Amino acid sequence: MPERVTLKDVAARAGVSYQTVSKVINGNGSVSPETEAQIWKAIEELGYRVNVTARGLRKSATGLIGYTWAPNPPDRGNPILDQFLTSVVGAAEAHGYHLMLFPHPPVIEQVDVYKQLMRSGRVDGFIVASTNYDDPRIRLLIDEAFPFAAFGRSNPEWDFPFVDVDGCAGIRMATEHLIEQGHRAIALLAWPDHSRVGADRMEGYYAAMQQAGLDVDPAWVHRSESSFQAGYTAVQRWLQLSAERRPTAVVALDDTLAIGAMRAAMDAGLRVGPDFGVTGFDDAPGVQYLSPPLTSLRQPLQQVAQRLVAMLIERIHGREPEPKQVILPPRLIVRASSVRGER
Incomplete structure (x- = not known):
């Protein structure tokens, strides 16, 4: 030995x-x-x-849960993750735990931070957010058998506790809603192909269009990072297509893209809702006060946080949570941006 x-x-x-x-x-x-x-x-x-067993004889558990995330895009805050964080704090305190926030550098550097916190014994477990394919944080925590629970999925073959929101079902609901409003040419404002969450949400769009027997023109799918300008530019370009190819509505994978789409349609002289339908995702604070108010998908963040913290507490105490993996549905909040009204 x-x-x-x-x-x-x-x-x-x-x-x-x-x-x-x-x-x-x-x-x-x-x-x-x-x-x-x-x-x-x-x-x-x-x-x-670190000899964790020996340490346990000298002092009790820390009562701290580690949490880190990377703003996306990096130059601004994310109100949805902020809401999630607030919910996690409340859920953790209900179990007698507190959240320890630590810096959010690029993911590869986050791995080093996780290693330091594990080996120093400063936290009892982690909640991991903003997950993606081949997420090195999740791989590390699985390999180290360290307690954690994730808000979001990663590689299908990786077995770990998570809670996620069904983005596929959500975007499908939004697309079906626009189809019910009489739209047949529906465009999609999507995220880059490296985004696991984006790929999941995109599936809902294609499923709804296929179920309705509607073809998707490749020109109707625009992939980019989330920004107002990306949504604006894409819709500007679509409205310059010939009449038979021009979309009459757009499904956006987030509210920021949707707001850019709304502004482009209005600048082109269209009425958002009656002439050009727009839906978003996240139901970010303030979208109900836009003119017109934005139809969006609301995530059950409080329920996500409560489930995650309960799962993590089980793992900290050496037990397997039951169920181990939970997928919750979002709720479509219909507002004027997607309603045609009398035609």
Whole structure:
């Protein structure tokens, strides 16, 4: 059996005292960023692991849940994730836990932050949000068998506890609603192909169009990052198509794209609702006060948070949550932006 790596081994590799290593691992004291990076590098190279069992004999669990997320797009806040965060705080406190927020660098760097928090014993578990395909955070936590629960799915073959909102069913509802309003040429404002959530939502659009026997012109599908300008430019271009190819409505994968679409239609002299239908997703704060108010899909964020925290508490106590994976439906909130009225 190989000898167990000790704190002194890490200190020797990093060129510091073992007291300094101990302080960094336990989050006490203050060292320079360079020294801390050097210590964590030594820990990684030597494969040092905190003796969690021994620590448990000396002190109780932290009562802290780690939470990080990356704003998308990175230059502005995300009101939906903010609402989710508020719900998680309330749900966690109801169980006697508190949330520990930590920086949200690019995902690859987040992995290093997760490693540090796990090995220092500063948190009892994690809630992971803004998940994607091949998510390195989820892969790490699965491999380390560390307690976590995720808001969102990742690779289908990965087995882990999550709660997600059924974006496919939501966009299908929105598309069917526009079809019921008499639209036959319906465009889609989508996200880039690397987005798992975007791919899930897109499926709902194609399913609804196929079920209604409606063909999708490839020119009607625009993929981009979420922004007002992207929605505006895409609709501007669509309205320049010939009359037989021009969409009369658009389904957007988020409210920001939908607002850009509304503005482009109005600038072209169209009435949003009667002449050009628009739906969004998220029901972000304030969309009900637009003119016209925006039809959107509302996510059950409070229910998501409550389920996630309950799952995580089970994992922290060494039990498997039941059920382990939950998918909740969104709710279509119909407003004037998608209603044709008398025609």
